[in-house]
Amino acid sequence: MELRQLQYFVKVAKLQHVTKAAEELHVAQSAVSRQIHRLEEELGVRLFMQKGRNVQLTPVGQLFLRRAESLLTDLDRAVMEIHEFLDPEAGEIRLGFPHSLGYHIVPRVVSAFRKLHPHVKFRFRQGMYASLIRDVTEGEVDLAFISPHPEKNDLVTGEIILTEELFAILPDKHPLAQEVAIDLDQLKDESFVLFNPGYSLRSLVWEACLKAGFTPKIGFEGEETDTIRGLVAAGMGVSLLPEMALYQTSAMMPVIVKVRNPHVVRTIGLIRRNGYKLPTVVQMFHEFLLDFFQNEYTSR
The missing domain is CATH 3.40.190.10 (Periplasmic binding protein-like II)
Structure with missing residues (x-):
């Protein structure tokens, strides 16, 4: 098994196209096809199957891709370490x-x-x-x-x-917007703007609300702090954000209020x-x- 075979295999697997892989590798298409064929013969399995004009990994090809990528990554790191x-x-x-x-x-x-x-x-x-x-x-x-x-x-x-503190963010017309600090349960009837599932800040806010005695009602979800901040400023709900997510200022800024109970940190x-x-x-x-x-x- 040659290094070149692994490199050609990974490129074809990523692009799902032999001709495009050859163009990016700056070699002839026949050279790529030949090396892939030799690799399959050596392994005794089919790594690709034809799908229209493209190729698609077989199940064993998907398994081999993970190992091949790991080997090439380790090799790159070894060269870099030298x-x-x-x-x-x-x-x-x-x-x-x-x-x-x-x-x-x-x-x-x-x-x-x-x-x-x-x-x-x-x-x-x-x-x-x-x-x-x-x-x-x-x-x-x-x-x-x-x-x-x-x-x-x-x-x-x-x-x-x-360790960083989280603050409540509210629309500027919110009844609690003039408060210096609030208890989180004062927001129990509000609609929350939260990060999408999978984001750690969503879990942190959710757990803080449960600790305060209520389950937050989700009004909107987003993937960026700018989105959360902007939706709250536009009156779409309330949320909690860490201090460093509140440094940036813009035309659409919510009111920032300290949460005293529970004290929420990340x-x-x-x-x-x-x-x-x-x-x-x-x-x-x-x-x-x-x-x-x-x-x-x-x-x-």
């Missing part, structure tokens, strides 16, 4: 994070790090809680910011780097794969982040 060993300042860091950290924290820490190490490259991947855990454990990213920090997970390890963690030795440049960034949040970070 380059980083020779020159850590020319390395690449793959960083995952949830959408809610994309506006404030990630640009801030990356900018601060690149002032010290201007030639280091970054590759970013945004995702929800479960996908970030998966990206770390499968080696798709080196480090990931995540919220909440996972308390028990044998596959990842990490540290809580930040933890933000920095995780990595358990038992995995970080490449030199990633270890540099990891140490930088721990120092940054301990000694330099302020919420504003």
Whole structure:
């Protein structure tokens, strides 16, 4: 089995088209077809089946794709680690994070790090809680910011780097908009604007409402903090958002009110794969982040 065969196989699997794969690989279509055929003969299985003008993975082909991608990823990392060993300042860091950290924290820490190490490259991947855990454990990213920090997970390890308060956000005409602080149960009859299922902030708000003695009524759902904030400002309901999601100002801004009971916070963690030795440049960034949040970070 040759490396070239795996590379051709993965490209065809992703594009589901031999000709398009050949064009992207800058080789003849016959060369791609020949290498795929040799790979199937060596494995003794069919990896693709014809579907019109396209090709589609067989069930065993889908299984093999996961392994082939993992092998190629590990090989890429091995080559990169050699380059980083020779020159850590020319390395690449793959960083995952949830959408809610994309506006404030990630640009801030990356900018601060690149002032010290201007030639280091970054590759970013945004995702929800479960996908970030998966990206770390499968080696798709080196480090990931995540919220909440996972308390028990044998596959990842990490540290809580930040604890952040959540605030109620209300339309400016809401009867409680002039209050300095409220109890969450004062919103029990309101319609809530929440994140879609799968987002950790949705679970956090839901659990806070249950703790306050009521089940929130869902009026609208969204995927971005800007959407949640804008819908509340437009009078479509109320919600809870973390402090850093409220830094940005716009023409459509809700009123921000402190929640005194229950006190709602979220933890933000920095995780990595358990038992995995970080490449030199990633270890540099990891140490930088721990120092940054301990000694330099302020919420504003």
